[in-house]
Amino acid sequence: MTLLVFGQTGQVASELQAQEDVLALRRDSADLTDPDACAQAIHSTRPRAVINAAAYTAVDRAEEEEALATVINGAAPAAMAKACRALGIPLVHISTDYVFAGTGTRAWTPQDAPMPQNAYGRSKLAGEDAIGQSGCTHVILRTSWVFSAHGNNFVRTMLRLGAERDNLRVVADQIGGPTPASAIAHACLRIADGLIADPSKSGTYHFCGTPATSWADFARAIMAAAGLKCRIEDIATAQYPTPARRPLNSRLDCGGLAVFGLEQPDWRDALPAIIRVIKEAQ
Numbered sequence: 001m002t003l004l005v006f007g008q009t010g011q012v013a014s015e016l017q018a019q020e021d022v023l024a025l026r027r028d029s030a031d032l033t034d035p036d037a038c039a040q041a042i043h044s045t046r047p048r049a050v051i052n053a054a055a056y057t058a059v060d061r062a063e064e065e066e067a068l069a070t071v072i073n074g075a076a077p078a079a080m081a082k083a084c085r086a087l088g089i090p091l092v093h094i095s096t097d098y099v100f101a102g103t104g105t106r107a108w109t110p111q112d113a114p115m116p117q118n119a120y121g122r123s124k125l126a127g128e129d130a131i132g133q134s135g136c137t138h139v140i141l142r143t144s145w146v147f148s149a150h151g152n153n154f155v156r157t158m159l160r161l162g163a164e165r166d167n168l169r170v171v172a173d174q175i176g177g178p179t180p181a182s183a184i185a186h187a188c189l190r191i192a193d194g195l196i197a198d199p200s201k202s203g204t205y206h207f208c209g210t211p212a213t214s215w216a217d218f219a220r221a222i223m224a225a226a227g228l229k230c231r232i233e234d235i236a237t238a239q240y241p242t243p244a245r246r247p248l249n250s251r252l253d254c255g256g257l258a259v260f261g262l263e264q265p266d267w268r269d270a271l272p273a274i275i276r277v278i279k280e281a282q
Contacts, residue, residue, distance in 0.1 A: 002021055002022070002023045002045060002047045002048065003019075003021055003022045003023070003047055003048060003049055003050075003051065003189070003192060004023050004025070004041070004042060004045050004047035004049070004050045004051070005017065005022055005023065005024040005025065005050075005051045005052075005053055006025055006030060006032070006038065006041075006050070006051070006052045006053060006054040006076075006080070007024065007025070007052070007053035007054030007055075008024040008025065008026045009026075009150075009151065010053055010054060010055075010057075010150075010151060011146050011147070011148040011150050011151045011153060011181035012053040012094060012146065012181045012184045012185050012188070013053040013054065014148070014150040014151070014181070015148065015150075015181050015182045015184070015185035016051060016053060016185045016188065016189070019185075019189065023045060023047070025041060029041060032054055032055075032056075032071070032072040032076040033068070033071055033072060033076075035071070035075045035076045035078065035079035036079060038076050038079050038080050038083075039079040039080065039082060039083040040083075042080060042083040042084065042087065042089075043083055043086075043087070046087060047089065048089060048192075048196060049089055049090045049091070049092065049192040049193075049195065049196060050080060050083075050084055050089065050090070050091045050092070051091075051092045051093075051094075051188045051189075051192060052076075052077055052080055052091065052092070052093045052094060053094055053185075053188070054072075054076075055072065055073050055094070055124070056068065056069040056072040056073050056120070056123065057120070058120075059098070059118065059120045059242075059244045059246075060242055060243040060244045061243075062118070062119040062120040062123065062244065063118065063119050063243045063244050064243075065119075066119035066122070066123065069119060069120060069123035070122070070123040070126050072123070073120075073123035073124050073126065073127045074123055074124075074126030074127045074130060075126075075130075076127075077091075077093055077127035077130060077131055078127065078130030078131070078134065080093075080131075081093075081130060081131040081134035081136045081138060082134055082136070084134075084136040084137070084138070085134055085135050085136035085137075088137075089137070090136070090137040090138060090139070090192060090195035090196060090199065090202075091131065091136055091137070091138040091139075092138070092139050092141060092188045092191050092192050092195070093127065093128075093131055093138060093139070093140050093141065094141050094143060094184065094188070095124050095127065095128055095140050095141065095142045095143075096120075096121070096124050096142055096143065096144065097142055097143070097144040097176065097208075097247060097250040097252055098116060098117075098118065098120055098121035098124060098247060099114040099115075099116050099121050099124055099125045099128065099142065100112065100114060100115060100116070100121075100247065100249075101115040101116075101117060101247070102117055102245075102246070102247020102248050102249050102250065103247075103248065103249060104249050105175075105249060105251070106249075106251070107212075107251035107252055107253040108206070108249075108251065108252055108253060109206070109253040109255075110142070110203070110204040110205060110206055110253070110256060114128070117245045117247065118244040118245050118246075119244065120244060128140050128204070132204075137195050137199040137202050138195075138202050139191050139195060139201070139202065139203065139204070139205055140203075140204040140205070141184075141187065141188065141191065141205055141206075141207050142204065142205070142206050142207070142252060143179050143184055143206070143207050143208050143252075144176045144177055144178075144179060144208045144250045144252060145176045145177060145178040145179055145208070145209070145218075145250065146179050146180075146181050146184065147178055147179070147180060147181065147267075147271075147274065148180060148181035148182065148274060149274050149277035149278045149281070150181065154178075154215070154218065154219075154222075155222055155271070155274060155275065155278070156278060158219050158222045158223070159222065159226055159228070159275065159278060159279075161230070162219075162222070162223050162226065162228040162230035163228060163230075165230055166229070166230060166231065167230065167231045167232075167233060168219065168230055168231070168232055168233065169232075169233045169234075169235045169239070169240070170215050170216040170219045170232050170233070170234070170235065171214070171215045171216060171235055171236070171237050171239075171240050171246075172214045172215065172216035172217070172234035172235065172236070173214070173236050173237055173248055174214060174215055174237060174246055174247065174248050174249075174250065175212050175213065175214055175248065175249055175250060175251060176208070176212060176213075176247075176249075176250030176251060176252075177208035177209040177210055177211070177212050177213075177250070177251065177252060177264070177267070178208075178209045178213065178218055178267040179207070179208045179209040179265070179267065180209065180265055180267060180270035180274065182270065183207075183209070183265035183270065184207060187207050187257075187260070187262050190260050190261065190262055191205075191260050191262075194259070194260045194261075201259055201260070203256075205254075205256045205257060205260075206252035206253055206254045206256065206257075207252075207254055207257060207262070207264070208250075208252045208254060208264065209264060209265050209266065209267035209270075210254075210264040210265070210266055210267070211266075212251050214234075216232050216233075216234045216235075219232045220232045221268065221271060222271065222275070225271050225272050225275050226275050226279070
């Protein structure tokens with residue numbers, strides 16, 4: 001049976017659609033601004049499981065488009081969950097560390113109370129809540145700082161700017177775990193199979209790369225791996241204002257992954273290969 005994936009051009013969706021027996025839906029097949037169309041796609045496909053790798057991810061623009069973000073990140077996953085429950089199939093839904101307050105230094109656990117600080121975080125929490133209340137077999141998989149050779153992400157931005165400039169100022173007081181999209185895709189597939197075998201594993205889990213680092217130190221690692229001489233200057237978040245408030249603490253406690261036989265990926269292992277793919281495509 002087919003594994004149905006919402007999303008096709010995003011980082012994780014790009015990795016997932018390379019797998020066998022995966023049907024990845026584009027917007028013209030299932031528009032997330034139309035939750036009913038998402039539910040209908042599930043009913044018509046009747047897959048063995050659903051992975052929602054699509055989302056509204058324009059964090060700053062969401063401050064002005066919160067209603068739209070909430071339809072895509074809240075109402076659409078709610079419709080997916082309802083359809084999955086009706087068919088008795090599991091749903092794996094990718095969420096974010098932005099549902100938390102982003103304070104302190106302790107890694108956030110799945111049991112910590114969410115307290116999003118921006119519109120994007122609130123929209124993602126709406127989806128989490130709807131899925132949790134739907135009664136369907138599910139896993140909400142919160143992750144952070146996703147990077148890959150696809151789409152727009154920090155690694156691609158740093159490579160472009162690092163080749164153009166001698167010096168870059170990068171935020172050093174936001175700490176998190178960079179996460180390869182390929183590792184998230186692998187985790188989603190493993191979790192989907194795990195839920196089919198044992199629906200009691202339903203719940204919320206965290207999955208991110210290790211070790212925790214700052215954006216500035218991540219940028220230095222990118223420059224070193226790419227052989228770029230661009231110097232990284234540390235700055236504070238206050239020196240780089242954005243419309244949406246960013247969390248200072250994006251650390252995630254991933255201890256619960258063991259029930260699916262998963263471990264945190266070391267982002268340093270994945271970085272050189274991703275940079276190589278990006279360079280070869282230029």
